[in-house]
Amino acid sequence: MTETRPTPTRRLPAAGRPVPVSTYRVQLGPDLTLHDVADRVPYLASLGVTHVYLSPILRAAPGSTHGYDVVAHDEIEPALGGRPALDHLATVAHAAGLGLVLDIVPNHMAVPTPVWHNRALWSVLSEGSDSPYAEWFDVDWSAGDGAVLMPVLGDRIGAVLGRDELQLAEVEVPGEGLRTVLRYYDHVFPVRPGTENLSLAELVERQHYRLAYWRVADEELNYRRFFDVGTLLAVRVEHPDVFDATHRLVLELLADGVIDGLRIDHPDGLADPAGYLARLRDASGGAWVVVEKILEGDETLPADWDTAGTTGYEALWRIQQTFVDPGGAAVLDAVMHRITGDTSDAFPGIAEDAKREIVDGPLYAEVNRLTSLAAGICHDDLRLRDHTWRAVEDCLTELVVAFDRYRAYVVPGEPVHPESLDVLQTAAEHARRRLPPERAATMDVVVDLLLGREVGSAGQTRTPRREELIVRFQQTCGAVMAKGVEDTAFYRWTQLVSLCEVGGAPEQFALTPTDLSAWASRMQVSSPLGMTTLSTHDTKRGEDTRSRLGVLSELPREWSLLVDRLRAATAPYRSALLDGRTEYLLWQTLAGTWTERGPISEDRLVQYLTKAVREAKSRTTWIAPDDPYEQAVLGAARQALVDPQVIALFSEWEIRTRPAVRAATLGTKLVQLTLPGVADVYQGTEVPDPVLVDPDNRRFVDVAPLAARLVRLDDGAGPRDLADEKLLVTSRALRLRNDLPEAFVGPSAGFLPLAHSSGHSLTYARTVDGEPQVAVVATRLAAAVDRLGGWADHTVALPGADWFDVLTERPVSGGVVDVADVLDRLPVALLVRAAV
Structure with a gap:
């Protein structure tokens, strides 16, 4: 039963503030502007979401593809359509009954090329610690002789000067007119007044910044950056005036009702996350705010944070691992050890x-x-x-x-x-x-x-x-x-690579339905309005890729045999340079992305493997690529894609695993959309799409075919394939949330595990004032169910009298009922209490 303790007030928006029932994340960029999103509103409304969830829209560095490299907080990105496009989107969305949620980036700003695009940073480089923006950036003015390190040179400063690669020039700087600058290829830096006539070497030394070889940043940096990204300079929003200046436009958008809520990027980078969130709650009038907080293992959200909850990574890995068969661990451990030499207990050391x-x-x-x-x-x-x-x-x-x-x-x-x-x-x-x-x-x-x-x-x-x-x-x-x-160990650990997810816990191979229900019951009390998700723009693999990989745990012996056959087939062209970890990553990547249409394209696979081996940093890196090694990896991958034996083996595997993949795909999606929290759907994941890490998962999504599918289903056509089935589950769950928000995000909403006789069924109800209104039944580990000969006489206890399955549009009797009868058409059921 759901606990009766009240939800902490810090986790609840202020009275009267909008709360999303569900969101649909769109990844804005050159291929998807705010005008384009407005054109998609009719589809999103018909899908059933209540809010469109926008990636960052403030002005970003020139050529930005994601928006997290902000250069101006007082302007909407012109390439996305600017403020007129945002207002148009808001008007169209509101007319369709949808709201907007916005992703914002308080932790850092970009060091763009040229720097003048970031007016605040340009001022600091021009005037040093005397700049009115000096306190904006987390710079240690006592280090580096009081000069901000600019590690942009392709070689050491002496060599750059010797080759005359630094030049004085007169250029038109926006807002300043003609100005003397120091140019290094595309980089342009301000010249300190009074130093223009010095020798070039002395001029360089007299600036408020230090031009340096890019490798220097890892050893002598005197400003805080975003992780190890030298082109993202930390912002000190702990200062009230900096907070006000960087949040003024966003707060105006909230106050004017243009947007309804916020997603906060990387709050752990801030000096005082709790203080920041308290200030934001105050300034926003208690708006709905969630944070991109990674909670490790059983870690909980700090009690003094003013936030509805997280963006849902802790839900993601728990749902996924509930659909992993613990019985497969030993065999998968043996396969990993055979290929890589890693033992089952090696992850903490790695x-x-x-x-x-x-x-x-x-x-x-x-x-x-x-x-x-x-x-x-x-x-x-x-x-x-x-x-x-x-x-x-x-x-x-x-x-x-x-x-x-x-x-x-x-x-x-x-x-x-x-x-x-x-x-x-x-x-x-x-x-x-x-x-x-x-x-x-x-x-x-x-x-x-x-x-x-x-x-x-x-x-x-x-x-x-x-x-x-x-x-x-x-x-x-x-x-x-x-x-x-x-970004390193998760690319080295290969026991089951789908467990190596953002915020994940790969050392905890699998969870039980009881584990998931216990966690959900806690969330219903502690963070009932936080987010749940299965895919984001940052996930290492999309939800459908992870579902396919999870099936390896259900058929571990069959997988072990498949790997042996793959290795035998590819032995003639697998170079000795190809290490075991990367080889095993390749086989799992193909298993996770191989569909009835075959493998993903060569360019997608090559791009992914290049990123994976460089992130692993075992044999090659971004800053020191080992070309022979990388060519050995990519050469084996390219040949495997066209090898008739490999194609036949994976085609057979795809057919063999199709029923289990279907159940995992639909089960994880339905559970995510009905657990406590605000359900988020990442663009395109309403149908199966086995994607990998960015940029693969940020590819353009054409919604026209999806809209056509949805119209056909709404017109009464039965689902023809897994894509139809996933779209059916997604749309019906979202619409039910919209119709019965009180059961999902209302103050009286609750979560109630339901009794069942099989560990292969996952069952619970969503309640209002303690009364069950929605029930969920999902198949867990379908391959095991099949191996046991079906559901036999296993049952689930549905409280109350009569129910209606919104997926199959038929009545279901209450009481103790046979699972086989409830799940005879689909491996999942979404039941709503029938009207009395």
Whole structure:
């Protein structure tokens, strides 16, 4: 039963503020403008969503394909149609009964080319710390001789000067007129007044910025960036005037009713996420706000955050792993070990090694900055002076590697929450085991500093450097976690690659229906208006790819035999350079994307594998590609796509797994759309589309064929294929949510697990004031059901009298009923309480 405790007020929008019942995410860009989205409104309305969920629309860097590289917060991106197009979309959407939700990016701005596109940054580069925008950016003005590092050069500065690649020029700068600038190919930088007549070398040294070789950024960076992306410069929205300036337009859009809610990108990058969200709630009048927060394992959303919830990654992996067969783990472990040498318990070590590599490489500058702060504090305090730079660096390195989540949320000057204390102390205990005993005393000091405790001379707790250390440590932990685990280890672990998802927990192979129901019951109380999702613009693989891969766990022995046959067939052209992990990734990638139409195109596969091996960083990287290795990988993939034996083997596999894939595809979708929360549908996922990581999952989606399919289904035609069936499930679930919002997002909505006799059925009800109004029955692990000879006499208990299945449009009796009767046409059922 749903718990009776009230939902925390921080998780609820203010009274009278709009709350989406469901959203449809559109990825705006050159191929999809705001005008284009307006043209899609009739289809989205007929699909049943209540809100169109827009990717960022503020002015972005020239040529941006995604909008997360903002350069101006006071303007709608002209390439998307500008403010007129947004107003038109809002008018069309509102007329159709739809609202708008907007994705915003408070953490960073772009360093565009030319820089003048970012007026605030151009001012800082022109005037340095005297610029009115100096406090906008998270720059350490005490480092780098007070000059902002600009790591844009293709070679070291001496070589660039020697080749005369830096030139003085007179150019027209928007808003300033003709101005003397320093040009490096397409890069243009302001010249400090009074330095124009100096020699070029002296002129370069006298600027408020330091032009440097791009590799310098990983070692000497003096500004905070988004993870390791040097062209995304962190913004200090913790300052009220910066918050006001960067949010004014968005808040006006909320106040005017143009948009109804917000999705906040990467709040963990902010200095004070809780403070930011409190300020946003205040300024927005309590609008519906969700956050892109990655919760690791059983981690919960911080209780002091003013947000309806997250964007749904914790729902994504739990739903997916409920449709994974735990009985397949041992065989899949054996296959992985046979090909890669990795053992079933190796993932934690792989993740730890990857994080350490990230700390020693792309994020060295961030850890070095932390060390400078902590070592400086120790050096200036007599009682701490014997804790050396090297000792402090060792302790901080092991501590960020040991962290098992994005951050601990210690706020300078505020009491440390018990959970934050436990997180930090647990990490410290793990780190101590990686350090020699003589580092123990230094680790104690470092932990005390990070917790804001008095350590060293009496009264030393609230100095600016100590407070900065607390904040920067947490920001660095998040970057190490994201780059080390999600962007490295997840590309190395191949037990079942669908488990390696954003926010996922691959070490937890599978969940039971009871696990999922227990989590859903908690969410119904703690975050009933957060999001649920199965696919986003950032997922490593789309939901349909993951569903196909999950079936490997249901047929592990058959998969093992298939892999052996694939290896035998491809042995003549598999180079010795092709390592086991990448080879096994290739076979699983083909299994996850092979449909009745065959494999994905060569260009999509090649693009994906190139990204995957470079992200894995084991044999090749983005900054140092190993061409022979990459050609060995891609050559094997290209030949496999046209190899008659491979084609025959995968075609047979696709036919063999088709029923299980059907059940997983429809089951995961229906469950996601009916669990507690605001259900999100990522563009195009209303029909099966086995996509991979971006840019593959951000490809243009043509909705005209989808709209035609929906019209045909609405006209009474039966579903002809899995695409029709998934569209039917999606549209009927969304429409039911729209018709009965009180059962899904209303204040009296509840979640009630239903009794069932088989672990292969997933069953629950959505209630209003405790009374079941909607019931869901889904097949879990269809291959096992088939292996057992069907449902036999297994039952599910449907409360009340009569029900109506909106998917098959037929009545279903209440009480204890046979699962086989409920699921005789589709592997899922969506039941609504029949009117009395």
